[in-house]
Amino acid sequence: MTTRPDLAAPASLAPDLSGAALNALIGALAALPGASGPQRRGRALSIALDRFEPEAVAALIGAQALRFLTITATARQAAGETELRYHLTDEHRVITLRAATRNAAIAALTPCLPVASWAEREIHDLYAVNFLGHPDLAPLFRPPGFEPGFFRPGASGTPAARAATLKA
Amino acid sequence: MPYTVPLGPYHPALEEPFKIRTQVEGERIVSATIDVGFSFRGIERIAQGRNWLDVITLIERVCGICSNTHTMTFCMAVEKIAGVAAPPRAVYIRTIVAELERLHSHLLWAGLAAEDIGFHTLFMEVFDLRELVMDMLEAITGNRVNYGMNRIGGVRRDILDPASHLPALATLEKGLTQTIVPGFTQSRTAERRLKGVGVLSREEALRWAVVGPVARASGLCIDVRKDEPYLAYVALGFVPQVQEAGDVMARVIVRVGEMIEAIRLIRLALVSLPAGPLTAVEGAPAIPAGEATMRTEAPRGEAFYDIQSDGGPKPVRVKIRTPSFVNIPAIEPMLKGAALADLAIIQASADPCISCTDR
Numbered sequence: 001m002t003t004r005p006d007l008a009a010p011a012s013l014a015p016d017l018s019g020a021a022l023n024a025l026i027g028a029l030a031a032l033p034g035a036s037g038p039q040r041r042g043r044a045l046s047i048a049l050d051r052f053e054p055e056a057v058a059a060l061i062g063a064q065a066l067r068f069l070t071i072t073a074t075a076r077q078a079a080g081e082t083e084l085r086y087h088l089t090d091e092h093r094v095i096t097l098r099a100a101t102r103n104a105a106i107a108a109l110t111p112c113l114p115v116a117s118w119a120e121r122e123i124h125d126l127y128a129v130n131f132l133g134h135p136d137l138a139p140l141f142r143p144p145g146f147e148p149g150f151f152r153p154g155a156s157g158t159p160a161a162r163a164a165t166l167k168a
Numbered sequence: 169m170p171y172t173v174p175l176g177p178y179h180p181a182l183e184e185p186f187k188i189r190t191q192v193e194g195e196r197i198v199s200a201t202i203d204v205g206f207s208f209r210g211i212e213r214i215a216q217g218r219n220w221l222d223v224i225t226l227i228e229r230v231c232g233i234c235s236n237t238h239t240m241t242f243c244m245a246v247e248k249i250a251g252v253a254a255p256p257r258a259v260y261i262r263t264i265v266a267e268l269e270r271l272h273s274h275l276l277w278a279g280l281a282a283e284d285i286g287f288h289t290l291f292m293e294v295f296d297l298r299e300l301v302m303d304m305l306e307a308i309t310g311n312r313v314n315y316g317m318n319r320i321g322g323v324r325r326d327i328l329d330p331a332s333h334l335p336a337l338a339t340l341e342k343g344l345t346q347t348i349v350p351g352f353t354q355s356r357t358a359e360r361r362l363k364g365v366g367v368l369s370r371e372e373a374l375r376w377a378v379v380g381p382v383a384r385a386s387g388l389c390i391d392v393r394k395d396e397p398y399l400a401y402v403a404l405g406f407v408p409q410v411q412e413a414g415d416v417m418a419r420v421i422v423r424v425g426e427m428i429e430a431i432r433l434i435r436l437a438l439v440s441l442p443a444g445p446l447t448a449v450e451g452a453p454a455i456p457a458g459e460a461t462m463r464t465e466a467p468r469g470e471a472f473y474d475i476q477s478d479g480g481p482k483p484v485r486v487k488i489r490t491p492s493f494v495n496i497p498a499i500e501p502m503l504k505g506a507a508l509a510d511l512a513i514i515q516a517s518a519d520p521c522i523s524c525t526d527r
Contacts, residue, residue, distance in 0.1 A: 041460075042248070043396065044461055067374075067377050067390075068377050069377075069470075069472055069489060070472060070487070070489035070493070070494075072474040072485065072487040074476065074484070074485045085474065087461065087472065087474065087489075089463070091390055091395040091396070092395055092396055093396065094461045094463065094472075096461065114375075115375065115376055115377045115494070115497075117497075118493065118494075118497060126213075139205070140204065140205055141204070141205040141208045141526060142205070143205070143208065151210070151212070151213045
């Protein structure tokens with residue numbers, strides 16, 4: 001991981017990136033495999049990825065001295081698919097990488113970036129996303145008796161839903 | 169041969185239910201694994217079934233300590249989508265309540281930390297001071313917890329007599345500097361239990377992506393209030409608190425410094441409270457299609473919201489990433505090589521909030 005000079009800033013309000021540094025960050029985002037964009041919304045940056053390559057994302061985080069924030073999962077209308085937003089920060093803005101599952105699966109970021117483990121385990125519990133290559137997708141929040149994906153619209157994996165099906 | 173010592177999920181040393189499974193050789197912890205999820209409520213999913221105003225009431229229940237952080241962060245994210253800017257008086261009132269919340273959260277933590285090391289006298293002193301903050305919060309918001317202050321576009325209540333709160337701040341500052349700070353930093357009892365204990369190095373802090381006082385106690389000068397400023401922090405000249413040692417004592421010093429800084433910010437905000445309306449919009453504003461992310465500095469560290477709207481009466485997605493969600497896993501490296509007797513204070517030093525983490 002590269003040195004982060006802004007983290008050692010004196011006890012005053014740290015300046016935002018200079019124009020050149022911001023352009024370098026935007027260039028690095030645009031160079032990700034399958035990237036289109038990026039879009040700017042205020043300070044925030046967002047980029048769409050039509051394929052998700054964890055090694056490239058981890059390399060970006062290391063090279064640009066970014067910090068992993070979390071992943072937002074949103075169930076898509078298409079059966080079983082999920083939009084995933086990988087949120088990063090350079091401390092001055094939120095940087096969002098957008099990807100989507102195919103056949104309810106996507107490559108796990110955790111093998112390249114262990115700090116993503118809990119976020120991926122949570123999404124597996126709630127949205128039944130299969131993170132390929134994750135070392136341990138053990139339940140994080142999923143209560144006993146619940147199937148993965150119980151946050152999805154019309155989920156049938158809850159004990160109550162299964163009981164209702166049996167009654168019908 | 170190592171043996172397993174479990175702590176939790178229900179244990180007197182834990183404020184809320186989570187589980188730490190330690191592998192121990194003699195009295196030394198070799199490794200630790202953490203389990204959460206015992207308070208899972210599915211708040212993000214419930215939020216998708218409620219209208220924009222009901223969500224505010226719901227997410228105030230994410231946490232009983234930093235409840236204001238959640239409503240404030242949510243409202244500011246929604247204001248981004250709606251293109252609404254809270255008026256200056258509302259911005260200052262939000263800042264005052266946010267810093268009062270930091271004070272009561274850090275004082276709660278300091279009291280519990282004192283209790284965890286058996287320093288009950290200090291616990292009593294801290295909780296006595298904390299009542300002053302709770303009284304101020306009750307006077308300003310009408311509630312001791314779940315303040316109901318935030319609305320989309322501003323705040324719900326005014327501070328009618330700002331100067332009336334200044335004497336309590338002076339008493340609080342005196343108590344902190346003359347009793348609490350020496351209690352933690354000059355007492356041999358506290359020093360021997362806190363110094364060099366539960367170290368999280370700067371490199372580990374980066375690797376585990378910790379936030380808030382835990383990060384700042386490991387030498388990382390990250391704080392959303394300075395890095396991506398919001399509310400009135402630039403106008404008030406906010407100064408972050410950073411320590412290098414990475415041990416429990418460093419986390420104490422960072423939090424104590426933040427309390428003194430919070431008092432300064434609150435005092436300055438009270439005496440310079442701008443005149444004007446409390447909200448930019450009346451009634452329930454229509455929220456257009458759009459999306460926004462928002463970061464704020466909660467007492468325990470960075471809170472992150474990702475809000476998505478399709479223009480309908482309910483949000484499509486309310487994603488909440490609380491600071492404890494990233495700080496709790498970092499308890500594992502803090503515990504490696506530690507004495508089993510220090511397990512309670514080391515886990516407490518991360519100020520883990522399970523209600524936030526589990527949502």
